[in-house]
Amino acid sequence: MLAVMDPRPDLDASPSPEAPPRASRPVEARPLPRTDLLCSPLTLGTSGLGAGTVPGSPEEARAVELAAAMLHGPYALIDTSNAYAGGRSEAVLGLALREAGIGDGRAIVTKVDADPETGAFDRDRVLRSFEESRARLGVDTIGLLHLHDPYGISVEQGMAEDGPVAGLQELKEQGAVGAIGIAAGKLDLMHRYVGTGAFDVVLNHNRYTLADRSATALFQEAGERGMGVLNAAPFGGALLAKGSASGATYAYRQPPAELVDWVRRVEELCARHGITLPAAALQFSLRSPLVHSTVVGISSAERIAQLEQMRGTAVPGAFWEELDGLGLPATGTR
Structure with a gap:
C-alpha cells in the first residue's frame, strides 16, 4: 500500500508507445502471503525505467507514460529498487504517481541497496536507502521492502545487531514498512537468509526457468515457512525470450554452448506443439504451485499487452512431458 506525500524534487524516463487501456482491477488478484498486498500472476519489473x-x-x-501504464495496468505489483537506473526508476514512478495516481489494488514494492559509493550495507544505510526511496516515490509507507543483493557482506554481518536486517525490522516495527523480503540470485546466500526466519517474502532470479530448476528447494522451503515467493527473470534475462540464434545472454552472461543447443531443441519442441519459446518460458513459472507471482521486466507499454497474450497461451500437457525428456543443461548459475 502507498500513502502519497507532497511532491518531492526528483524525476525520470524509459521508452513507451501508446499506453494500453486502464484496467479497473488487477487480474487474478490474490493475497501475497505474509503481507497486506495483493499480487497477480505477473509482476512488472522496472530495472531499466528512466535509465539515461x-x-x-x-x-x-515517455518514461512517465510507461510508468503510468504500469500503475493502471492489469497487474497488482510493480517492482523497483533504490539502485535501479541510479535511482531514476523510483523517481519516474514517483512522477507517475503524482501525475496519474495508482489503480485500485496496485502497489509499488522496492528494495534497499548498498551505498553506491562506499559499498556500506548496515542498519544506517538501510534507513538512508529507505528514506531515499520514500522521497523519490513520494510516499509515507511501503508495503514490501526487500534486502537487495547483499553480496558485499557476510550473512553474519547481515544479521548482526547493527546490520541491514536490523534496519529492516526496525522499519517494520515502526509501521513504515508492511513486510520485508530478501531479493537476490545466489542460492547459498538465499537459503541462509530464508533460514533465519526473519523475512516475509523471497525473490530469486534466473534460477527457476525452463532451463534451470535450481531454486526449487529454496522456493519449497519458503513455502513451508508460509512466505510469499516471487520468481524473477523467467526468460533468463534474454535467451529464453529471443531464442538460440539470437546471441542473447543468460543470467547476465554468455551462455554455454550446451545451453544454447538445449534451447534450440526446445524451440523445435515448441514448433511441434504450435507455441512459442517465450510463451513456454513464461508458462513454466506461471503454472508452478511454488510461485505466487512472476516478475518480468518491461521497457514499453506494448510489452504489457504481449505478456497478457502469453499469459493466456494454452500449453499442451504433452509439451511438458516431452520437455522433461530433454533433461536439463548446464546454465552456469548457482
Whole structure:
C-alpha cells in the first residue's frame, strides 16, 4: 500500500508507445502471503525505467507514460529498487504517481541497496536507502521492502545487531514498512537468509526457468515457512525470450554452448506443439504451485499487452512431458 506525500524534487524516463487501456482491477488478484498486498500472476519489473534520462526531458516524459501504464495496468505489483537506473526508476514512478495516481489494488514494492559509493550495507544505510526511496516515490509507507543483493557482506554481518536486517525490522516495527523480503540470485546466500526466519517474502532470479530448476528447494522451503515467493527473470534475462540464434545472454552472461543447443531443441519442441519459446518460458513459472507471482521486466507499454497474450497461451500437457525428456543443461548459475 502507498500513502502519497507532497511532491518531492526528483524525476525520470524509459521508452513507451501508446499506453494500453486502464484496467479497473488487477487480474487474478490474490493475497501475497505474509503481507497486506495483493499480487497477480505477473509482476512488472522496472530495472531499466528512466535509465539515461534527464529531468524535464521528452525521454523522461515517455518514461512517465510507461510508468503510468504500469500503475493502471492489469497487474497488482510493480517492482523497483533504490539502485535501479541510479535511482531514476523510483523517481519516474514517483512522477507517475503524482501525475496519474495508482489503480485500485496496485502497489509499488522496492528494495534497499548498498551505498553506491562506499559499498556500506548496515542498519544506517538501510534507513538512508529507505528514506531515499520514500522521497523519490513520494510516499509515507511501503508495503514490501526487500534486502537487495547483499553480496558485499557476510550473512553474519547481515544479521548482526547493527546490520541491514536490523534496519529492516526496525522499519517494520515502526509501521513504515508492511513486510520485508530478501531479493537476490545466489542460492547459498538465499537459503541462509530464508533460514533465519526473519523475512516475509523471497525473490530469486534466473534460477527457476525452463532451463534451470535450481531454486526449487529454496522456493519449497519458503513455502513451508508460509512466505510469499516471487520468481524473477523467467526468460533468463534474454535467451529464453529471443531464442538460440539470437546471441542473447543468460543470467547476465554468455551462455554455454550446451545451453544454447538445449534451447534450440526446445524451440523445435515448441514448433511441434504450435507455441512459442517465450510463451513456454513464461508458462513454466506461471503454472508452478511454488510461485505466487512472476516478475518480468518491461521497457514499453506494448510489452504489457504481449505478456497478457502469453499469459493466456494454452500449453499442451504433452509439451511438458516431452520437455522433461530433454533433461536439463548446464546454465552456469548457482
